[in-house]
Amino acid sequence: MTSRDFAVGGQLTEGLWAVRLPPRAFLSLACRATVPWGLMPHVNFWLTIIKREARMIRHDEITESMHEQPTLQTERLILRPFTLADAPDVQCLAGDRAIASTTGNIAHPYEDGMAEQWISGQAERFRNGEAVELAVTMRAEGCLIGAIGLHIHAEASRAELGYWIGKPYWGQGYATEAAQAVVQYGFEELGLNRICACHFGSNPASGRVMQKIGMAYEGCRRQHFCKWEVFEDCVDYAILRSEYESYREQPDGA
Ligand SMILES: CC(C)(COP(=O)(O)OP(=O)(O)OC[C@H]1O[C@@H](n2cnc3c(N)ncnc32)[C@H](O)[C@@H]1OP(=O)(O)O)[C@@H](O)C(=O)NCCC(=O)NCCS
Numbered sequence: 001m002t003s004r005d006f007a008v009g010g011q012l013t014e015g016l017w018a019v020r021l022p023p024r025a026f027l028s029l030a031c032r033a034t035v036p037w038g039l040m041p042h043v044n045f046w047l048t049i050i051k052r053e054a055r056m057i058r059h060d061e062i063t064e065s066m067h068e069q070p071t072l073q074t075e076r077l078i079l080r081p082f083t084l085a086d087a088p089d090v091q092c093l094a095g096d097r098a099i100a101s102t103t104g105n106i107a108h109p110y111e112d113g114m115a116e117q118w119i120s121g122q123a124e125r126f127r128n129g130e131a132v133e134l135a136v137t138m139r140a141e142g143c144l145i146g147a148i149g150l151h152i153h154a155e156a157s158r159a160e161l162g163y164w165i166g167k168p169y170w171g172q173g174y175a176t177e178a179a180q181a182v183v184q185y186g187f188e189e190l191g192l193n194r195i196c197a198c199h200f201g202s203n204p205a206s207g208r209v210m211q212k213i214g215m216a217y218e219g220c221r222r223q224h225f226c227k228w229e230v231f232e233d234c235v236d237y238a239i240l241r242s243e244y245e246s247y248r249e250q251p252d253g254a
Helices: 024-034 037-064 084-094 112-118 122-127 174-189 204-212 243-251
Strands: 077-081 129-137 144-155 158-165 196-202 217-226 229-239
Touching: 084 112, 084 144, 084 174, 084 243, 112 122, 122 129, 129 174, 144 174, 158 174, 174 196, 174 204, 174 243, 196 204, 196 217, 229 243
Parallel strands: 158 196
Antiparallel strands: 077 129, 129 144, 144 158, 196 229, 217 229
């Protein structure tokens, strides 16, 4: 990943001790080898409690780091929280059929009020630790060019990356630049362990973005999605924290 200047709000989260607990399978085997049969129900009870606690600790660590919506800065972009003033631009850009056609959750036509409704819910979704949704804006001109976000599953310490860039701005590396910054925020500020993304088979440009930010191909869910009466393959990519860390060490991030 190229070294960019990221000014990120929020607290740095150190590693999660909970995920370093011995895997349950190992504990279970160790107990079976050493614990008398009569005590096994008690051991299983405590294993269940430990597992649930570990999940809750992961959840709390991530949500505790989400007290202020971040603003991320890259070479050419500023990713910032949306405001209601962005709604007309969101409607104009996301209202393009080309944006809806390759996404699972953007309506077409993009009716009046939809952008306001979406933006109005963002602060609460962030506070609840469910999502980070950011406006992609040009650093020089300040204009809105797209949106990017993470949908978070805090208990599993993972998130799904999603993005769109307005059609006039395609092909200039903006999605890649924004996605790099959000992946960095997800691992370094939220302390996530895994970030995944998927694209329709008919949308190789998005797959290319996933490759360029260091995600690995994980498989294809054939005809998983039905978009406008057409069955679409969903192609899965993801990057793990450990992969991100070694990817970040490479001089050119390639
Ligand atoms: C997918 C999308 C976000 C890409 O945005 P972008 O800013 O143009 O992306 P980038 O410029 O960072 O990178 C695009 C890459 O795809 C490549 N690409 C473009 N069209 C392609 C095609 N038909 N086949 C293969 N690669 C293609 C580009 O060459 C570029 O790769 P490169 O840098 O190696 O040359 C944008 O097209 C979009 O918003 N589409 C509609 C919404 C959407 O699909 N969102 C993603 C849902 S998973």
